[in-house]
Amino acid sequence: MAEVAARAGVTKQTVSNVVAGKKVRPETLTKVNTAIAELGYKPNLVARSLRTGTTSTVGLFVPSVANPFYSEVVEEVENVLVGHGYNLLLATTRDDPDYTRAHLENLAARSVDALLVAGDKGVVQQVPMLTAADFPVALFAWEGDPPTTLPVVSIDYEHAGFLAGRHLRELGHRNVAVIADLPSHAPRVGGLRRAFAADGLAIDDRKVFTRTSDDAAGGYNAACAALDADPDLTALFATHDVLAVGAIEAVLRSGRRVPEDVSVVGFDDIAQVGRINPALTTVTFPKREMAQQAVELLLRAVDSGRPPTNVISLLRPTLTIRDSSAPPRATA
Amino acid sequence: MAEVAARAGVTKQTVSNVVAGKKVRPETLTKVNTAIAELGYKPNLVARSLRTGTTSTVGLFVPSVANPFYSEVVEEVENVLVGHGYNLLLATTRDDPDYTRAHLENLAARSVDALLVAGDKGVVQQVPMLTAADFPVALFAWEGDPPTTLPVVSIDYEHAGFLAGRHLRELGHRNVAVIADLPSHAPRVGGLRRAFAADGLAIDDRKVFTRTSDDAAGGYNAACAALDADPDLTALFATHDVLAVGAIEAVLRSGRRVPEDVSVVGFDDIAQVGRINPALTTVTFPKREMAQQAVELLLRAVDSGRPPTNVISLLRPTLTIRDSSAPPRATA
DNA sequence: CTGAAAGCGCTAACAT
């Protein structure tokens, strides 16, 4: 920068003004600009960050990118960020509190301008640290009890689970099992239970199977266990679509048909799931709009220099009925 | 830091040494550490970066995170990076050269320590700039002709396409159509053609259908077009699995069975694709190992301060045969 | 509108 200044016959300050786009006399502007071009000068953003205390970088925490639900979120967050001239620093929590803590401290020291935390897994324990952070923080797709000190953009997971349950009830199912990522997805299961309870039907704890791993294999295994435990069940609810994919496979491999013998309902409406065979009935919610909303909330706080407005923004989930759910087969 | 130094009765330098874990007399160590704890001191990484010229951050370019292939890559890259104490700055190229260029300059100015570029889409035009970068750069899953100046970790895409073609030939298919993301996936198609050409069979350009969009819907539409154009075809090759998912749907909706009437072969072996119905036959390659290799190549270069060893590392693709491919139905 | 001086928080180099 000093070189540019010397070459253009001005001071560093004037160069800085040019780069920042401030008012500069047209003739000095061209002088400086040619000097910049000739020297191939690129401003050093690190130095600027040190001086201004801002980094134009936003951190995003997700439990995992491999789950298509979160990859869509990541994509949308990046979209919005670049639209505002920000960069994305991505960190995975893997449901591991210690790991998350380390990452969190790292980000704080690196002074991201803001932080979006998606999914409470492994992060709940670190909430005090988040509250104490000296940059805006928002919570996204937060299923547990959110802390009252931080803004949240999420859905009513209990109600979403209820929608799935009501659908199954309306179809006439009485004997269902649940494949769940517990404890994090407890609200979804709770909602399902409430729908059944409304008709005086209880879903026993023994009908709730915790997935062994958080992928389709985990769903497959849990569904096998569920079918073994009760060969007469007529529906399966998986607390997220990846598990549901495995559950469908398990049902088909057992020689049963979906949905004629067993209905399967998922949760999240991830990308490919409407195009598999059979197309999955699942709980849908506007994740991309939610991501936009959350990022913009954060960015407004950054720009204004004030803490983010402390809202709980709950978008509405809906049920997308496709081919994997139908009335139960006639029973004796 | 000055405060800590004052409180501990030492200089900033000694504090710096403590933080860096250098040799310090035990008694000063404890003095400094208590001062750090009492004041809640956190080192400012931005300042350190300005001084040292390193950021402990690696940039990753991917065409899109929504495609499960790339989300797996992102996940693995992040895994390896954190293992080495690095952060991940993620950027999406969306196949848009201008957008990519802007992002690239941004990253350069922000001085990432290294850059991994996955997929050539929209990036090829920017290769000169990559070569000129003053930090290590490596190319990943690069399908086009890679520049000779940069290290590449990839597979032989032409050979991979050949594997798919040979499989179809061995099953006895003669009349196939291709659903392709062109022009980027041309080598895969070329390999398929070579396998058929070995038996004197040509795959006409009219049998190659370019996907309208890069998701399952695009595969669905292209497969419908292919079936309309030639209702007698017995196999479909999709140049990536997401398209293949749509293609299967199209075949099934047309009233045909997979694989009895039409075989479908994909490419990438993304996560859920082995568990859908029918399980997809596809070209597999060790993406995670490749990602590890690429990142470690980069990190070695960073640590040694020398440019990365300029290798072309081509891992071996294999064919994973599942349920979506079978011999063609008997023809008259 | 432009110039001069100061300093963001840290670490490299030397001196002690």
Add this chain to the structure above:
DNA sequence: ATGTTAGCGCTTTCAG
């Protein structure tokens, strides 16, 4: 093993 000095590249005062 610790203290001293200097400076990374930029922007924010404050003068001119």
